[in-house]
Amino acid sequence: MAAPVDYSTYLVTDSTPGILGDRDLCQVVEAALQGGVTIVQYRDKHSSRDVVVETAKKLHDICKRFQVPFLINDQVDVAAEIGCEGKARELLGPNKIIGVTASSVEEALQAAKAGADYLGIGTVFSTQTKKDTKSIIGPNGVRTILSQLAASGHGGISTVCIGGINISNTQQVMTQSSAPAKSLNGVAVVSAIIAAANPAAAARELSSKVLTAKVPDVIRAVAKKTPLSHNMTNLVGVPISQVVQNFAANVGLAVGASPIMANYAEEAADLAKLGGSLVINMGTVTPDGLKNYVQALEAYNAAGGPVLLDPVGYVPTFIPNLYNGPHANTIPNSAGATAVRRSAVKTLLAAGSFAVIKGNEGEIQTLHGASVTQRGVDSDSTLSLAQRASVVQSVARAHSAVVLMTGVTDILSDGRRTFRVDNGHELLAQVTGTGCTLGTTISAMIAAYPQDTLLAAVAGTAMFGVAAELAAGRAEVRGPGTFVPAFIDELYSVRKATAENDSRWLSLVKISHI
Template identity: 45%
Template structure:
């Protein structure tokens, strides 16, 4: 009878270093504690990793560990040492081996260990991943995701984008069925978003006008789980750490960090532009009014004042701070959300953004990215790549040139050349004002492709705004607002502020609060945009408004008025 399939959700790799284990603890004790209550099965597989131990000592440790792993149904593997695996398997104390790129190759190891051994291989590149599968690997460890102090001689830090590319290559090479875990710097605080963000999901097939073809979603490839050392070996309570990780991995597989509650599989792709019901918009704005979310803006001097005033007008609490160190504290405050506006980026501000993204990701709080002027200079294009690599961004909002730059910045040279040819001759984006060159179909396609790749909500602003959900499945069009918004500085940036507050507020709602309507970052973004654009449209036509100067105070008044109307459950403002 074949053994039951391995659960790769949480893969524990051991390390004997006292600095990780903590004083007075042994590997066997910690693994024993991590596997306490084996019936709960939080850990599906264990690897003994000890680069310095002698074969005899490893065999003894494997025997001791197997006493815990066997009752838990978790296979026990040994790192690097095929010889030790042969011996331990002969004694019934081991189920396989995990090999690096410098160890005995997988095909040879298979001959040595036989068909029943579990053989895993570490891969850091697309080629390594695919060849390991050709050599018969049973699973892959992909990494290094993040630089980690546990192993400093890692070859490549690939980030979630690198993991995604490897998963895509595996799928395309016909190895979509080979389980894959990622490794390096994974902890409870980032496991959910890493699992969600790393998965490869091809953009849903689209029709010529950029709407979604009514066909089954193409197949993707997700991570099966995460492999960790310090997150469990270094935890004060290894059992609790294992349980928490298992929960985060489960959430990452079924719901992304920006799905407040959604069924695991998305509703059938919509062929029509999606709309959010006025009742749901109203409910989200009520939550905004009631919860006064903290909108932390890392933004430039030009727009700080208007962004702060807009935040107040919509019922949020603004804090304008460009300090990455301060972000550590702010991210922990209840209801906080971060807006990164990279206008006037400098090396110093960039370093602060990176710190802040890490802090908000770790706290599980939303991040809105406004890639202001992204395509204007090489400095800004490089800043985009740094910010995109720094962590998970819940919402990316920009005009056409900015969104296109963000999209192209994540492609390899070959794909970029192809896409650029497809989109026609690329033009140099001159300033931060939008250049309107893509047609509606191309805009829809652009937001969906970027959203599907980055797994986040994408907003492309313009006379009509295009908004994609974080799976590239639903695209909404918002055609409200007023051209006057384009005549005043800071209005694009303060839309990011409103979005951050709406996302934060929506996350406090339960299904009971919304009449069962689905709610996620996508719906929250649309609610924030509805408020913003309706207020602008109302303000612009007031008799007191004669131009941009008189528009700003009237706009702030209307934002506050509409928000209060929503809070009082008066729907008239939305009409």
């Protein structure tokens, strides 16, 4: 069986002058990989075998540098000679990626039964790069095939659509093609990237469209599974703590989770068996509190449940602003503010693994190893967007986790893919506990959608921000006091609408590949 593959942005090459022009194919593919292409298929039906082999070797080396699978179309002998990861349509063995093109329900079912790892469904629209199309099936045809795959017990097979897909129609096609029980894993494109004046930029924009279109899949998964969200939150400053826990619990319910606020680590082993996730909101730094966190972390790691770390600061003398987004106030103490707190974070990171690490710029910089002078849970940005992205990528690689750096622009990365989310509203900064509740929201997503933690975290972040924008725009909202119930209502409304396949709110989502 082939290893899991990210099919979201699938590039099929074309070396013909009408598409490639006089450019070097290897340079174009490398640029596309820099822009976020997740899998490459080499297709060349016109060159001699020697040229094909030479080009295939070069492309395979490039793909290996980016840790992206490389497939070859039709030519089994070439694929076997260079040892690439797979080849479309032909079976090379149990450890290779097998892909089959299907333009009808019958072809799709036959390929799935035969053991294909993925299907290229199409042709969706007419295209000049493929003249031998059997039929144009459109998004509705794709949807029919996906529905029948799910109904026949083959819902787990990966699928991409192909044929006339470009930046302008990608999100629409993926949304319209989505069936209640199965959605596309991605899109396969040729000229949209190969013929682009800037292949890297085209790949970035395409991957952003694909990820945005997949956000509803995550939210529907939460609505379907109602995953446990186990929150271990602040114990200092009990009155404020209780307010934040109540707020986090209500947000968890609104997004479709089953929240529990349980700070006693002896419960963690049993709770971890329920298939949910754990949030460690590191507001309390005491020896006993740290042991409590470590015990819970170990329990969830043993059960295979995802854990989110939020190394947020807290001082009971102040009413803290726990949201790390636009225009957030600052208060004393944070993950980077004291040696004790830095040591506690190091202890937690050494004690187990985290699926997501969430923090503001100062906190993530501290994890990166920078010396940061910071007074509170948020501080003025000292880094450019590119520098912030670089720090997030580095921390993600170092800890094998998805890292979220919150701010006016939220940045998320798994160390390979990096995205920015520009949703949110300044009223979030005027309410205690919104940072904690963002952690609760993301915890529900990563529990319900374990196949792609980065997508799940991006989906939760975008949903949270859009709900805030919708709430702030309601006529009855006059300030923070009226904002909170409206915000919870909008989270609920987004979840309910998405579960019913109404994704019109996606037009407000601002996700971009960096």
